[in-house]
Amino acid sequence: MPPAHPFDFGAIDDDEGDTLHEECGVFGVIGVTDAANFVALGLHALQHRGQEAGGIVTHAPDVGFQSVRRFGYVRDNFTDPETMAMLPGQLGIGHVRYSTAGSKGQTAIRDVQPFFGEFAMGGAAIAHNGNITNANALRRELIERGSIFQSSSDSECIIHLMARSLQKTIPDRMEDALRRVEGAFSIVAMTRTKLIGVRDPLGVRPLVLGRIGDGWALSSETCALDIIGAEFIREIEPGEMIVITDKGIESTYPFRPKRPRFCIFEHVYFSRPDSILGGRSVYETREAIGRELAKEAPVEADLVCPVPDSGTPAAIGFSLESGIPYAMGIIRNQYMGRTFIEPTEQIRNMGVRLKLNVNRALIRGKRVILVDDSVVRGTTSRKIKEMILDAGAREVHFRIASPPTAWPCFYGVDTPQREKLLAATMSEEEMRDHLQVDSLRFISLDGLYRAVGESRGRDASAPQYCDACFSGEYPVEPADMVEQGFRPKTAAE
Structure with a gap:
């Protein structure tokens, strides 16, 4: 069975498929009492990066490696004393997963990370955030050489590559394996005595280091360090591997x-607004995006309303820059959870109304600016527009805090096929007509770079992000997807 991938979209509920999802978050600690409890807290803070399943692996000298992997929320699986008692030790790692849309209904518990492997020099567990773009080719090669895969995850390739390495230590085997891997990887791994963090040379996905008492923590985001009372030390650098033991940290x-x-x-949507990225508050960056959007796309209106919750900081920035009052015109049901992902047809047709409700008294008779983080397929945007008009709004104007999403991501984000992305087949004006709103504007890519504090350059010295979902310029060729028929952007485009 080939590994699941964001390019495989499958048939799912429109509202779920109209949002980009990060596929996972990773967390690990060493040198703390009851490591599993710290890992569970860290994963809880990273729940926004993956809600389908989670897993924790720990090690204690008297019992060895222990693992618990479950479907569902962290709070439902890793809070009861009986479960946590199964995970003793001062060293542990964890993972939260959001599977690709195409693999929903096919996921088995064996696909849930962290993955574990037993080597001649001892066991190792690994949790991976990102996506391996040459996983299909690696898997074929490994199977031909006798490897037996247990999951459909691209991450399992790393364990098999480590098993075939001739290096003498687990960190060296991991280095050896990762040199064969293309794409994006931020990894938290562990042996019996070591906590390991690795980030790919491009640094596509985040990974940070924290200090808690005499121990250390690795996390996808700084917000997870906050919840355990850890001090944020620094980001793991692109291309860096750190190995933490009771003797300290070794960096290579x-x-x-x-x-x-x-x-x-990550600045626009994936990371939590209370995290720090590149030395900047995510919240402040999103507010700056809203300010830049207001400069680029002004419009006369009575209210600026966020599409909660991801559009809130940008809406505040838009309001501050434009002088148009900010208002909570849409209220999110905070207790929705995922109860209605697979409901009856009648409930499913209610769609967005299960999650969002319009503040009618505030909206009636007003010209409303709705600020959202992105437009993917447009189905949710149309339903929200209809709700606003049903509540009596005079006009509805959409302002989007990212450029048009016209290309799929192959580096760890759940993205539809390109032909299902609205911006891939329509101009901005055509999208406005499709959504049937009074106006629609996206922030420009240059404007987004200005908001994150950089200039968009192409010379070797200029800072550059991965913006492939907007520009179609992939820093690593998605080899597996090209093999399956995906056509990357050409120079002419």
């Missing part, structure tokens, strides 16, 4: 240096 750079290409959409 085992990969050929490349120009970093951090995912710019």
Whole structure:
């Protein structure tokens, strides 16, 4: 069975398929009492990066490696004393997963990370955030050489590559394996005595280091360090591997240096607003995006309303820059959870109304600016527009805090096929007509770069993000998808 991938979209509920999802978050600690409890708290803070399943692996000298992997929320699986008692030790790692849309209904518990492997020099567990773009080719090669895969995850390739390495230590085997891997990877791994963090040479996905008492923590985001009371020390650098033991931290750079290409959409949507990225508050960056959007796309209106919750900081920035009052015109049902992902047809047809409700008294008779983080397929945007008009709004104007999403992501984000992305087949004006709103404007790519504090350059010295979902310029060729028929952007485009 080939590994699941964001390019495989499948048939799912429109509202679920109209949002981009990060596929996972990773967390690990060493040198703390009851590591599993710290890992569970960290994963809880990273729940926004993956809601389908989670897993924790720990190690204690007297019992060895222990693992618990479950479907569902962290709070439902890793809070009861009986479960946590199964995970003793001062060293542990964890993972939260959001599977690709095409694999829904096919996921087995064996696909849930962290993955574990037993080697001649001892066991190792690994949790991976990102996506391996040459996983199909690696899998074929490994199977031909006798490897037996247990999951459909691209991440399992790393364990098999480590098993075939001739290096003498697990960190060295991991280096050896990752040199064969293309794409994006931020990894938290563990042996019996070591906590390991690795980031790919492009640094596409985030990974940070924290200090808690005499121990250490690795996390996808700084917000997870906050919840356990850890001090944020620094980001793991692109291409860096750190190995943490009771003797301290060893840092190496085992990969050929490349120009970093951090995912710019982490600033727009994926990361929590209370996290720090590149030394900047995500919240402040999103507010700056809203200010830039107001400069680029002004419009006369009575209210600026966010599409909650991801559009809130940008809406505040738009309001501050434009002088148009900010208002909570749409209220989110905070207790929705995922109860209605697979409901009856009648409930499913209610769609967005299960999650969002319009503040009618505020909206009636007003010209409303709705600020959202992105437009993917447009189905949710149309339903929200209809709700606003049903509540009596005079006009509806959409302002989007990212450029048009016209290309799929192959580096760890759940994205529809390109032909299902609205911006891939329509101009901005055609999208406005399709959504049937009074106006629709996206922030420009240059404007987005200005908002994140950089200029969009092409010379070797200029900072550059991965913006492939907007520009179609992929920093690593998606080899597996090209093999399956995907056509990357050409120079003419």
